[in-house]
Amino acid sequence: MINPIGNLNKIFDSRIRLGVMSILMVNEEVSFNDLKQMLELTDGNLASHLSTLEENGYLKVHKGFVGRKTNTTYSITKAGEKAFKGHLAALENMIRSME
Amino acid sequence: MTEQQNLETTLSDIKRIMERSSRFRSLSGLSAVFAxxxxxxxxxxxxxxxxxxxxxxxARGHYDxxxxxxxxxxxxxxxxxxxxxxxxGGHYFTWRRAKKNNLPVFDATSKKVIINALIPMLAGGAFILGLIYNNLDVLVAPSCLVFYGMALLNASKYTLPDIRYLGISEIALGILNVFFLRRGLYFWALGFGFMHIFYGLLMWWKYERRTSEE
Missing domain, CATH: 1.10.287 (Helix Hairpins)
Known part of the structure; x- marks a missing residue:
């Protein structure tokens, strides 16, 4: 028998990381502040989750400036897209197998 | 909560976040009614x-x-x-709705709505100035309707989906108006007046009625 949760991605265990990926799936480029606002998080909390996702190659970081203020934006990578879709498919499969 | 319910909330949360982060949902139907x-x-x-x-x-007996x-x-x-x-007025009602729901009015999604509506609107504005310059007055009303409809259609990807149908209605009225020139004022009233009120009420009914009763 195949392990039913074998296809779930460990990195997406965190709701926050799953939320970040959901937003990046439908928006080309999202700034740190917009992510913070949409997910209702604090700076430190969001930053640590973002670096986990970056280390796994799921998102790209772009550092830029708006005037003098730094403006960091994030976008999803091909690998991130693939991982997220795989995770969703695994979730759906699990629901179906329970019915 | 059972494991299955848990998974289903996760999936619906994902859907909700995707929807909320890509569309400006605070647009108020009352804004359209006021317009x-x-x-x-x-x-x-x-x-x-x-x-x-x-x-x-x-009274004069001749043209002046x-x-x-x-x-x-x-x-x-x-x-x-x-x-x-x-x-x-449109800004006021949308600002009020956003405030009531504790959401920002100027965020990434509303900026997208504004930019995407503004491109066809400015193109239309310049085009219509050209019509007025050349005394092609009869074409002003239909051009207003068509360009405004295109602006709505273009912005509808980033806000409530009903805006798409309002946009298509405006374009259709504008095109019809070209075949009934000199009736511009009536088409104008129908397109900018009645259509806004109709879709505004529809949007209010669909998205805001419940929250205002609470």
Missing amino acids: GISALAGAGVALFMFRAYYDRWV DADFAQFRLQLIILGFAVMFLAAA
């Missing part, structure tokens, strides 16, 4: 001005260049006044 009422009031004033102009024409130029200028000023009033 519609402004447009109808403007059309009423315009009708009154038309009548007065033709009365002067009849200076009088026509003045009448035309008054109509253009009226048009800008209505547009300004509608935009101001």
Whole structure:
């Protein structure tokens, strides 16, 4: 028998990381502040989750400036897209197998 | 909570976040209703001005260049006044709704709505100035409707999906107007007045009725 949760991605265990990926799936480029606002998080909390996702190659970081203020934006990578879709498919499969 | 319910909430959370982060959902139906009422009031004033102009024409017994130029200028000023009033009221109701739901009015999604609506609107504005410059007055009303409809259609990807149908309705009315030139004021009132009120009420009914009862 195949392990039913074998296809779930460990990195997406965190709701926050799953939320970040959901937003990046439908928006080309999202700034740190917009992510913070949409997910209702604090700076430190969001930053640590973002670096986990970056280390796994799921998102790209772009550092830029708006005037003098730094403006960091994030976008999803091909690998991130693939991982997220795989995770969703695994979730759906699990629901179906329970019915 | 059972494991299955847990998974289902996760999936619906994902869907909700995707939806919320890519569309500006605070747009209020009342904004459209207010814009519609402004447009109808403007059309009423315009009708009154038309009548007065033709009365002067009849009393004088002939056409007068200076009088026509003045009448035309008054109509253009009226048009800008209505547009300004509608935009101001539209902002107010949307701002109020966003505030009630504790959401920001100017975020990434509303910026997308504004930019995507503004591109066809500015193109239309420049095009219509060209029409006025060349005295092609009969084409002004249909062009307003078509370009405005395109602006809505373009912005609808980033806000409530109903805006898409409002946009298509405006484009259709504009095209129909080209086949009934000189009836511009009626099409204008129908498109900017009744259509806004109809879709505004529909949107209010669908998205805001429940929250305002709570």
